[in-house]
Amino acid sequence: MNEDLGPLVPRNRDIHPPAYAVDYKTSVPRSPNQALLSMESTPSEETGPRFGHNILGKLDNNLILNWTRGESPAVGERILVHGRVLDEFGRPVPQTLVEIWQANAGGRYRHVKDTYFAPIDPNFGGCGRTITDDNGYYEFLTIRPGAYPWPNRANDWRPMHIHFSIFGHSFGQRLISQMYFQGDPLIDLCPIANTIRDRSHLDRLVAPLDMAKSRPLDFLAYKFDIVLRGRRQTMFENKPEGM
Amino acid sequence: MVQKLDTLQESPSQTAGPYVHIGCMPTHAGNAGAYEIELGTSPIEDGARGEVITIRGQVFDGTGWALRDAMIESWQPDAAGKFPGQDGADPRVSGFARFAAHGESGEYELRTVKPGRVPARGGGFQAPHISLWIVARGINTGLQTRIYFEDEENGDDPLLKRIEQRPRVETLMAKKTADGEYRFDIVLQGDKETVFLDL
Numbered sequence: 001m002n003e004d005l006g007p008l009v010p011r012n013r014d015i016h017p018p019a020y021a022v023d024y025k026t027s028v029p030r031s032p033n034q035a036l037l038s039m040e041s042t043p044s045e046e047t048g049p050r051f052g053h054n055i056l057g058k059l060d061n062n063l064i065l066n067w068t069r070g071e072s073p074a075v076g077e078r079i080l081v082h083g084r085v086l087d088e089f090g091r092p093v094p095q096t097l098v099e100i101w102q103a104n105a106g107g108r109y110r111h112v113k114d115t116y117f118a119p120i121d122p123n124f125g126g127c128g129r130t131i132t133d134d135n136g137y138y139e140f141l142t143i144r145p146g147a148y149p150w151p152n153r154a155n156d157w158r159p160m161h162i163h164f165s166i167f168g169h170s171f172g173q174r175l176i177s178q179m180y181f182q183g184d185p186l187i188d189l190c191p192i193a194n195t196i197r198d199r200s201h202l203d204r205l206v207a208p209l210d211m212a213k214s215r216p217l218d219f220l221a222y223k224f225d226i227v228l229r230g231r232r233q234t235m236f237e238n239k240p241e242g243m
Numbered sequence: 244m245v246q247k248l249d250t251l252q253e254s255p256s257q258t259a260g261p262y263v264h265i266g267c268m269p270t271h272a273g274n275a276g277a278y279e280i281e282l283g284t285s286p287i288e289d290g291a292r293g294e295v296i297t298i299r300g301q302v303f304d305g306t307g308w309a310l311r312d313a314m315i316e317s318w319q320p321d322a323a324g325k326f327p328g329q330d331g332a333d334p335r336v337s338g339f340a341r342f343a344a345h346g347e348s349g350e351y352e353l354r355t356v357k358p359g360r361v362p363a364r365g366g367g368f369q370a371p372h373i374s375l376w377i378v379a380r381g382i383n384t385g386l387q388t389r390i391y392f393e394d395e396e397n398g399d400d401p402l403l404k405r406i407e408q409r410p411r412v413e414t415l416m417a418k419k420t421a422d423g424e425y426r427f428d429i430v431l432q433g434d435k436e437t438v439f440l441d442l
């Protein structure tokens with residue numbers, strides 16, 4: 001635990017979607033009306049859960065094989081998703097847990113509530129996790145998820161996407177987001193992607209094709225870097241008492 | 244023109260969606276066995292020091308309907324106010340839990356130890372509290388809030404003191420319902436809207 005660091009950099013709320021986004025209908029009754037209470041972070045936000053490699057199974061970051069314990073591969077386009085977890089100062093965030101979940105190649109989730117026509121793939125569970133290395137790198141082998149329709153406006157479709165959950169080292173860094181794929185025309189039409197007001201920030205969630213990391217005759221690669229909040233530290237930082 | 248800043252910007256949030264449990268709580272999604280070790284199933288082990296308490300509640304939307312699909316994470320120190328990893332922290336307190344609104348009733352349950360006071364920045368202490376982070380379909384950026392306890396000394400807590408509209412302080416207070424049992428409902432919008440945090 002880095003107890004000599006200063007407070008977390010306040011969140012720049014302009015880059016995040018507002019709570020209320022009229023085209024994403026479920027957000028309408030689930031968005032607070034009152035302003036958030038802002039304050040400098042405290043030890044409750046500056047500390048956070050840490051997870052060691054002992055929690056990981058051998059295939060946890062291989063979604064092609066993990067559901068069948070290596071018996072039989074999932075259906076779909078094989079892809080590698082890789083990147084780094086960094087903080088706002090560009091420093092790698094090492095040894096932090098990254099979790100993902102996604103639909104199968106047909107756009108169907110393995111979930112009791114998903115009843116889309118596309119069939120369940122008996123060989124695909126749809127979740128994976130890993131811990132970044134000392135340089136903040138992570139990678140997953142998976143299949144490219146299909147786009148899927150969802151009940152919102154009369155004909156809304158989710159672009160192909162992978163859900164990401166990242167911990168960082170402080171509970172105040174906690175982030176859930178989604179990765180989209182370069183060139184998907186559905187991104188422009190998606191009310192969830194477009195909850196992000198500024199297109200340049202949405203673009204930061206679109207992973208480019210990365211031929212340098214793809215493996216001939218095996219898989220294509222997509223690169224997805226994630227930035228978490230940083231912690232301020234200057235020569236002039238006042239050391240709070242009692243810490 | 245000015246020099247360019249070389250800092251990065253945080254990645255934007257996106258909703259956790261209706262299927263967050265697949266990735267974070269596979270058993271709750273009907274996918275038991277996806278991971279050998281599922282995370283956050285309890286913030287304490289048997290023998291943790293302090294008073295073991297159970298907190299129950301629901302997460303209500305602006306129409307008064309309890310969400311059936313919310314996932315909540317909690318983070319807290321041990322009974323002495325030490326976070327895991329700090330000197331002298333109780334090794335039986337991991338401090339982290341993940342729990343979900345029940346699929347039919349919307350009720351959640353957190354069994355833990357009552358946390359101790361932790362230092363405030365600039366001196367003094369914060370009243371005992373548990374930090375919460377709430378995600379669900381329709382929540383575009385995870386919502387932070389805190390559970391305080393109505394039966395603790397809360398008068399000097401720096402965060403509670405900043406709440407201008409005093410009746411809203413009540414929205415952060417777990418209500419004692421029996422020995423070792425508390426109720427903490429979360430209201431996303433409207434009357435009695437919970438105070439959500441940005442820190």
Ligand SMILES: [Fe+3]
Nearest residue numbers: 158161163260
């Ligand atoms: Fe999705």
